[in-house]
Amino acid sequence: MQPEPAAPAASRPTLADVAAKAGVSASTASLAFSGSGPVSDATKQRVLDAAAALGYGGPDPRARSLRQGRSGIVGVVLEERVRAAFLDPVKIQMLDGITEGIAPLGAGLLLLTDTGEPGENAVNIESAPVDAVVLIGCSPRLAVSIEALRRRGIPAVAIEGDTGEGLPEISIDNHQATRRGADYLRKLGHTRVALVTLPFDAARTRGPLTPELEQSGTAATARDRLAGAREIFPDITGQVAGASSIEEGLEAARALLADPATRPTAIIAQSDLLAAGVIRAAEELGIAVPAELSVIGFDGIRVDGLQHDLTTLSQPSVAKGRAAGEAVVSLLAGESPESVCFTSTLHVGDTTAPPPAR
Amino acid sequence: MQPEPAAPAASRPTLADVAAKAGVSASTASLAFSGSGPVSDATKQRVLDAAAALGYGGPDPRARSLRQGRSGIVGVVLEERVRAAFLDPVKIQMLDGITEGIAPLGAGLLLLTDTGEPGENAVNIESAPVDAVVLIGCSPRLAVSIEALRRRGIPAVAIEGDTGEGLPEISIDNHQATRRGADYLRKLGHTRVALVTLPFDAARTRGPLTPELEQSGTAATARDRLAGAREIFPDITGQVAGASSIEEGLEAARALLADPATRPTAIIAQSDLLAAGVIRAAEELGIAVPAELSVIGFDGIRVDGLQHDLTTLSQPSVAKGRAAGEAVVSLLAGESPESVCFTSTLHVGDTTAPPPAR
DNA sequence: ATTCTAGGCCGAATCGATTCGAAGACGTCC
DNA sequence: GGACGTCTTCGAATCGATTCGGCCTAGAAT
Structure with missing residues (x-):
């Protein structure tokens, strides 16, 4: 809009331009900006004035991070599309916790996905300027991702990932917790109990829970929670959902309740x-919850629009995220943080009751 | 854990190392990786083999982005702590939309805050390796931020920001929408109507809505919505909340209903x-909604735990985010996208009714 | 057989800043 | 008055890759 009076440079000014204008060397100008190193106040002011006069926007973060070898960015790798993560309250809470945990770093949070199609994203886990990453969930690509990170020397922390690679892991007692929930159902008198599980494999195959799927599965979370249920109900079976969503729960439950x-x-x-999807399916079919059907969940979130107080295994999602963030800080400080395993608590709501009398 | 048999290099291998091992020049090795440029298949394979042998993790994104001048990262500037944004469903929906909008870029999303304390964060709006940014909300720091971005030559899009600087803006009809909501209340017969507003100023001062605060305010959203209400109820006043949260609404309503x-x-x-906070306050005080008190909101989200179907001005948050994302794509393509103004619709729920008979 | 063409590869410059060792200026102490 | 120490500043190397112009060679065209 305004004419630039004395700006012959077609492109943006660089630190060298500022230095020239201030009559100092580039190194001195750099010191003036970064603050590290002894620079007289007079010189510093001259540099800053020159920068202002030239409309210099500060050191280029790309060049700076190349030289310094770090970018001040922590990546969060979601196993699904970023969109999907925003719809899952558990993920949101973990992100929240991670943010809190890495706050001391003052680092930015870069959201990444690990879809496995390398060409699709310009910035993916293999090529993102991050100082460290948090892996959320155990995608089947996890091993590949971890290998890529290892080669690049980027420290990582896994939440609920069965890495087996010596990464610090943040997890919960999936097995024990589900066992506790199942035991509660057994004590209520239930014997005919079914599962709606998270996806077992990379393809997110949905459908009946078959032994083959169980065997081929790579998802530790689904497997551990299943094992916990099996301890109480050895023959339990059910449906595998394609994702953690109300819609998927609805579909799976329709099959179970048909x-x-x-x-x-x-x-x-x-x-x-x-x-929540299971309960919705029950409503559709006119099955009363909990009188005719008890439902138990996992996570301990509030579900939009659900009128019930869900009986569930409440896990500390925010704390998990925070622990992961703190582990990242620790890793970047050159330490070797321990893995952490949180415990879930059984919250008894109004969706469980003794089975209907026959 | 394992000994590195033939790895004399103490540090990580670089492209130059790979090139040397493969017996080609660095430039050829680069071409082999990036794929652009004519390289024979044999040579390419030799380079890739050498990389694998050396455990090379691919081109360093920092160096690449320095040279190429872009990083493949889009920043999202939140006016509050990242944590807070995760608690606000409207923000989440916008992020969701932005993700969708920039999908064609395959870019990563970097979450930034604009607190105004430059030293606090290693990566802030002034120094983040981003190709473009989306500014959400109109913080008072906005002008400063925009100036910083302009100097650095980073294109930006604003959502609900009164930039006045020629940035593409994505907004909604705050004024008209509120006017419509107020008019609905007037037609129901209400005359004694009060406001609970969003913060007006940088300090997020809460308390009675005073003319001084109105004047000093810099928050365009709060101001526009206020103006819309004033068209119907010229003397309307009320309480200013410190943030958009249930807790703040609760406090503000306590004052109004005392x-x-x-x-x-x-x-x-x-x-x-x-x-939702207002309704909770009414419940506390034993005031029936909507029989004794009508409540109208803004956004059209589902509020956790709220039993009512809130009468509200429903805005297309996801579409706003998507539009912002698309504008970013357009800007990066060198085009000049238009500003977009969405319209809100009045959703009549069960929280509004004629005023109680006196 | 000679010239032209084009694919394939290399060398060198470049991106923009940071960092480290060394040099200069200035003041103090002996 | 000279040696020494400190405070600033500078020069040059470096971070790791990309890119552009040019050179070389093999095959096609005349």
Whole structure:
């Protein structure tokens, strides 16, 4: 809009231009900006004035990070599309916690996905200017990602990932917690109990929980929670959902509840969103919760629009995120943080009751 | 853990090392990786093999972005702590939309805050390796931020920001929408109507809505929505909340509803979260909604735990984010995208009714 | 057989700042 | 008055890759 009176430079000024204008060397100008190193106040002021006069916007972060070898950015690798993560309250809470945990670094948070299609994203886990990353969830690509990070020398922390690679891991007692929930159902008198599980494999195959799928599965979370349920109900089976969402829970539950004759009296869902879908399916079919069907979830979030106080295994998502953030800080400080395993608590709401009398 | 058999290099291998091992020049090795440029398949394979042998993790993104002048990262500037944004469903929805909008770029999303304390964060709006940014909300620091971005030549898009600087802006009809909501209340018969507004100034001063605060305010959203209400109720006043949260709405409403004699028959809240707080305050005080108090919100989100179907001005948050993302794509393509103004729709729920008969 | 063409590869410059060792200026102490 | 120490400043190397112009060679065209 305004004419630039004395700006012959077509491109943006660099630190060298500022230095020239201030009559000092580039190194001195650099010191004036970064503050490290002894520079007289007079010189410093001259440099800053020159910068202002030239409209210099400060050191280029790209050049700076190349030279310094760090970018001040921490990556968060989501196993799904970023969009999807924003819809999952558990993920949001973890991000929240991570933010809190890495606050001392003053670092930015870069959201990444690990879809496995290298060409698709300009910035992916293999090529992102991050100083460290937090891996959320255990995608099947995890091993590949970890290998890539290792080669690049980028420290990483995993949340709920079965890395087996010596990364610090932040997890919860998936097995024990589900066992506790299942035991609660057993004590209520339930014997016909079914599962709605999280995806087992990379393809997020949905459908009946078959032994093959169980075997081929790579998702530790789904597997551990299943194992916990099996301790109480050795023959328990059910449906595998394609994701943690109300919609998927709805579909899975429709399949489980279709036949009144074989219908379970209780369903263990591996997430609260799935549980909400199960309850919705029950409503559709005119099945009363908890009178005719008990439902137990996992996570301990509030689900939009759900009228029930869900019985669930409440996990400290924010604390998990925070622990992961703190582990990152620790790693960057050259330490070797321990893995952390949180415990979930059984919250008894109004979606569980003794099975209907026959 | 494992001994590195033939790795004399103490530090990580670089492209030059790979090139040397493969017996080609660095430039050829670069071409082999980036794919651009004519390289014979044989040579390319030799380079890739050498890289694998050396455990080379691919080109350093820092060096690459320095040379190329872009980083493949889009920044999102939140006016509050990142944590806070995760608690606000409107923000989440916008982030969701932005993600969708910039998907064609394959860029990463870097979350930034603009607190104004330059030293606090290693990576802030003044020094983040971003190709473009989306500014969400109109912080008072906005002008400073925009100036910094302009100097650095980083294109930006503002959502709900009164930039006045020629940036593409994504907004909604705050004024008209609130006017419509207020008019609805007037037609129901309300005359004693009060406001619970969003913060007006940088300090997020809360308390009674005074003319001074109105004047000093820099927050365009709060101001526009206020002006819309004034068109219907010229003398309307109320409380200013310190943020968009249930807690703040609760506090503000307590003040408004304290005195039964002067109590309003309707409250216009400038966000749904605030409205939820208002309703909670009414519950506390034993005031029936909507029989004794009508409440109208703004946003059109679902509020956790709110039993009512809130009457509100429903705005397309996801679409706003998407539009912002698309504008970024357009800007990076060298075009000049237009500003976009969405319209909100009045959703009539069960929190509004005619005023109680006197 | 000679010239032209084009694919394939290399050398060197470049991106913009940071960092470290050394040199200069200035004042103090012996 | 000279040696020494400190405070500033400078020069040059470095970070790791990309890119552009040019050179070389093999095959095609005349």
